[in-house]
Each structure stands twice: as structure tokens, then as C-alpha cells.
Amino acid sequence: MTERARRGESPGTAAAAADQPRPPRWRVVLAGLLALVVVVCVAMLVWLSVGGRGSSAGGLDLPDEREQVMSLTDQFVKRLGTYSPDMLDDSGQMPAYRDQVREVITPKFAADFDKEVATAEQLVAQGRITRTADVFATAVSSIDDDSARVLVAGAFTDSYAQGTGKKATTVDQEPLPFRFTVDLVLIDGKWLVDDFTPVSSPDDAAEGGTDPGTGTGEGSTP
Template sequence: MSLTTERAARDDVATSDPVPAAEGRRRPRGRTVLAAVLALVVAAAVAVLVQLAVAGRGSADGGLELPQEREQVMSLTSQFVKRLGTYSPDMVDDSGQMPAYREQVREVITPKFAADFDKEVTTAEQLVARGGITRSADVFATAVSSIDDDSARVLVAGAFTDSYTRGEGEKARTVDQEPLPFRFTVDLVRSEGEWLVDDFTPVSSPSDEAGASEGSTP
């Protein structure tokens, strides 16, 4: 899973022209619509997670007999996503890196995953330093798809929210972007009694997959 593709897209948005004044005056209504859309996104995300989790339980013997482990992996998954999706320009040091960001993510991932993360994080750091982007992550729901003594798969849904500063000095203002919904499957392993994230990938809803299948060419 690339950690930088959507960051590049956000950076392109961040360098676009300001919103016209007339459009700005219509923003309250737009925010109301956006709130309604996000509410639907949350409901849909929860429904997808529940459906996929129920399907996963059927293939994971003993999953329901491990309530403590289930809580642990769901909690760690939430921490991972929030750490991965939380950064700001004040994390960038004089060398252009974000050491605190690197550390907060590495604390919850395996060494194997850390090697991939290290290859991707430099691009993210460049985008944050150049675009002044601040990102936060909200987790709406998590659900265990499968789990045993030393491995687990958790489904998570939420949204990333980006903002950036436009202008300088007294003219500086913060521009908030619309939240970017996400759904991931997160793979975890337990090593020496500690759960760690080993990988993550995007997941599509059943309706998305059905639509893609119907529209494909044989």
C-alpha cells in the first residue's frame, strides 16, 4: 500500500487558486450538505465492517473465544491509523524529516513493515515541508475479520482531514479540505506477546465490487 499517492493529490489541491468570495459566502450550506454526506459515509462504513466481520468469523475458528485479543487488535489498529494519519509542519526538523512522526508509527509496526514505511515516508515529509500540510485521522469503526493466537486481520473505516496555510503574515489563513474517507484491512501479528501491524491495504465495499464486476468487459 503506497503511503504517498493521496498525499500528492492533496498537495495538488493545496496549490490551487483560492475559492472566490461568492462561493465562500455559500459555504455554510455546503458544510451542511457535507455533514449529511459524512453521516452517510459513517453509516455505510459501519455496515460494511459488520458484514465483512461476520463473514470473517465463519472462517476464523476460535475467534469469538478470544475477547481480550480482539479488543487488543482493534485498539492497536485504531492507534496505527491515527498515528499514520497525524502529522503537521511543526514535526519537520531542520533536515526536512519528521522524526516524531517516524517514531510514532514505528512503535506499532513490525520491522518488516518498518522497512517499507521508511522507503515511503521521505516523500510524505517533502510534501508536508513544501505544502505546509496538516493531517488528522478519525476512526469511525473497527471490526475483527479473523484472529488466532498469533495473527489477526482487522477492518477499519474512517476519514483523513487535511488543512494548509495560505498566505503569509497578517494575510495568512488556514484552508480546510473536505475529509477523505478510507476503508482498510490491517494485518497484525503477535511476536513475543506483543501485537504489531504487519501490513494494510484498501478495501472496497461489496457494492463497489459488484459494480466493477458488472461493468467489466469479459
């Protein structure tokens, strides 16, 4: 008799239980992969928490500063990645767009921004491009008393107008994911963005990722 039979179950019940199919192999593999993803995510969080430049606690002893730099990074990316034809003036520039970005960046960075913003304005004027930015997550990589580095991930969503008059339609593009490292500095008691860099994964490099400035690949900048 089986163990179930000895405990009062009928032999038929025990046999039926023994005949239950095992979980498909793909489920076992999937469970293993999910466990691996959890381990990798935990490892990344640990790395971020101990990677502080000027703080032995990885910036955990500066909670207010951490919140400030993450909030500013969120604002910066959304301001940098949000524009539309409505912002164009008669000269083909977007003064409101320029102002919204300049408010959260350093004078040094503003000089570089002014050289590049004309490209975005040209795309908007010629292609009637509208872009919005969504931020999915931010994390402080390092922070000290007057500088910080924040990692940010999100996606740009572009659309453009096609046709004119009553036949005009709006064509939405697939969201374009991005990953940036954003460098911030404290100037006169105010955190400002001093630079940012698109981050590419090893898979992107292996596939010959596109130039971040072209707006045609992952991590593209406005």
C-alpha cells in the same frame, strides 16, 4: 353502513377516515431500502464473526486478543494519519512522526515505511499540509494465536496554510474516507501491525478510483 358506523361512529367520521391520503410512494421505497441496509449489515456481521482463520468461533473465544488488535489498529491508523509542519526538523524530516508509527509496526513493515515516509514529509514541507485521522469503526475479520486481520473505516482530514504573515489563512479540505484491512502479528507477546491494504468497493473500481498512494482519492494512504 360502514364497519365504523356499526361500532358507533358517525358516517361522516368514517368517510373522513377513508379519505386520508396514503403515504407517498417514496416513503414506502425508502422504508424498503432501509430494511435492505439492515439485512446487509447483519449479514456482514455474521460473515465477520465466522471468518476466523484459526478459530472455529471466529475469534469470539479470544475476547482479550480481539480487543487488543482492534485497539492497536485504531492507534496505528491515527498515528499513520496524523502529521503537521510542526513535526518538521531542520533537515525536512519528521522524526516524531517516524517514531510514533514505528512503535506499533513490525521491523519488516518498518523497512517499507522508511522508504515511503519521505513522500509525506515532502508534502508537509512544500504544501504545509496538516493531516488528522478519525477512526469510525474497527472489526476483527480473523484471528488466531499469533496473527489477526482487522477491518477499519474512517476519514482523513487535511488542511493547508495559504499566504504568509498576517494574511496567512488555513484552508480545510473535505474529509477523505478510507477503508483498510490491517494485518497484525504477535511478536514476543506484543501485537504489531505487519501490513495494511486500502479496500475499494466495486463502485470505486467501476469509476476508476485513484491510486491509493496519491492522496487524491478514497482510501488514500499518508
